[in-house]
Amino acid sequence: MPKGSPELTASRREEIITACEKLYETMSFKEITIKEIGAVTSFTRTSIYNYFQTxxxxxxxxxxxxxxxxxxxxxxxxxxxxxxxxxxxxxxxxxxxxxxxxxxxxxxxxxxxxxxxxxxxxxxxxxxxxxxxxxxxxxxxxxxxxxxxxxxxxxxxxxxxxxxxxxxxxxxxxxxxxxxxxxxxxxxxxxxxxxxxxxxxxxxx
CATH class of the missing domain: 1.10.357.10 (Tetracycline Repressor, domain 2)
Structure with a gap:
């Protein structure tokens, strides 16, 4: 789990989830990757693994x-x-x-x-x-x-x-x-x- 306040952790999780949701409106499940999700978040792709493994x-x-x-x-x-x-x-x-x-x-x-x-x-x-x-x-x-x-x-x-x-x-x-x-x-x-x-x-x- 990343270091930081619970509020920051919750905020970043929500940002990742919302980014995924937006991509899913125009892309298929198979097309979406963590790289694609990371490209539309405000932090690095590798940081996503601090919150989600897959x-x-x-x-x-x-x-x-x-x-x-x-x-x-x-x-x-x-x-x-x-x-x-x-x-x-x-x-x-x-x-x-x-x-x-x-x-x-x-x-x-x-x-x-x-x-x-x-x-x-x-x-x-x-x-x-x-x-x-x-x-x-x-x-x-x-x-x-x-x-x-x-x-x-x-x-x-x-x-x-x-x-x-x-x-x-x-x-x-x-x-x-x-x-x-x-x-x-x-x-x-x-x-x-x-x-x-x-x-x-x-x-x-």
Missing amino acids: KEEIFLALMQREYEQWAEELSAIADRNKTMSAETFADVIAKSLEKREQLLKLLAMNHYDMEENSREERLTDFKVAYGASLDAMRACVVKFFPDVNTESFIFVFFPFLFGVYPYAVATEKQLTAMREAKLDFKMHSIYEMIYSCVIQLLGGK
């Missing part, structure tokens, strides 16, 4: 940050509202994930690689954040829909998130291939998919 650890930290922010938002939803209809709940959950496209992309594309190539302590930190999002969602369902089987909701909803991004976002190459294959398909937005899933899990139509 690029997978940086990506895992990015996904950890996404889960932490989502868990905070879910907790705020539970705190702000006494009751919610299924439609309103589905709407706020869909909107909360619509702006977390990065999280859904990471889940769909590179989750296994990130976990496999990260140190155990970094993986544990990530699992704490993931667990917080599970707990926050569980608390929402228990509070607003006491008649719904909460564990069944969690068991279906969280694995469902792994498949949202590929069905909601396609490259022009993928769209062309589907048209040439004469597939009968319609792209749906992240919001539409999440909303529909939540409504169905809550017993709606």
